[in-house]
Amino acid sequence: FRVLFFFVAASPVADSEAALVARQEADIISILTLTRAQAILDATAIQLLAANPLTTEEEATAAFGKLTDTINSATTQIAAIQPVGTTKRQSSDDVAVLVAGLITDVTTLLDGVxxxxxxxxxxxxxxxxxxxxxxxxxxxxxxxLAGVLNLVAQLLVNVADLLRKLALGLTLGSLGL
Known part of the structure; x- marks a missing residue:
């Protein structure tokens, strides 16, 4: 009877933690999805400015500032998410694919800029x-998310040269590329 009570009593905690983990992942995916969409718009605006030989330093600075602010906003939102449990959990492939897509989209659009x-x-x-x-x-x-950088790095192997070309050394270093 005591063993049965223990398992029944422990079950809601496990379910509750699983629900928190699922909600946390959904929050991260939502943040990254919106960030990726806005970053594509911001990088496209930079690309269009770069094609105009009359673009001023102020215009370029404002456009890069908007892109940087978009990414910084995502960082702030992610930092506000409280970890579930006492240790980091393993990364999901969905998050890694979104992050790799964000970096690939931005660097591809900025190639040549x-x-x-x-x-x-x-x-x-x-x-x-x-x-x-x-x-x-x-x-x-x-x-x-433990291991997310390893997963992202694996997805970005083909983009590493473009990251180098754009002098994104900190990003390369974090990914171990």
Whole structure:
């Protein structure tokens, strides 16, 4: 009887923790999905600005600032999510695919922008700010989901050269690429 009572009493806790884990993952996926959509819009705006030879430093700075703010906002939202239990849980493939997609989309859209905006003295710093924002997002995710960086790195092997080309060294370092 005591053993049966123990299992019955422990079951709601396990169910409750499982529900919290599922909700946490759903929150992360929602944040990343919205961030990816907005980042694509922001990177497309940068791409369009870069195609215009009359783009000013102020315009480029504002556009990169918007993209960086989008990523920083996701980092802040993810940091507000409380870990479930006392240890990090294993990453989900869905989260890794979303993060890899976000990085792939942004870097693919920005391919060529560095050269097109080479006349803007602060272009290196603008890419540096983007790199720092992506790196912080990755670190925040790793803090919640053990192993997410390994999964993302595996998905980004083919994009590593593009990350190098865009001088996104912090992001490369976090991913071990």
């Amino acid at each position: 560095l050269g097109q905006l080479a006349g803007i003295p602060t272009i290196g710093g603008l890419f540096g700010g983007l790199d720092a924002a992506l790196n912080q997002l990755l670190k925040g995710l790793e803090g919640l």
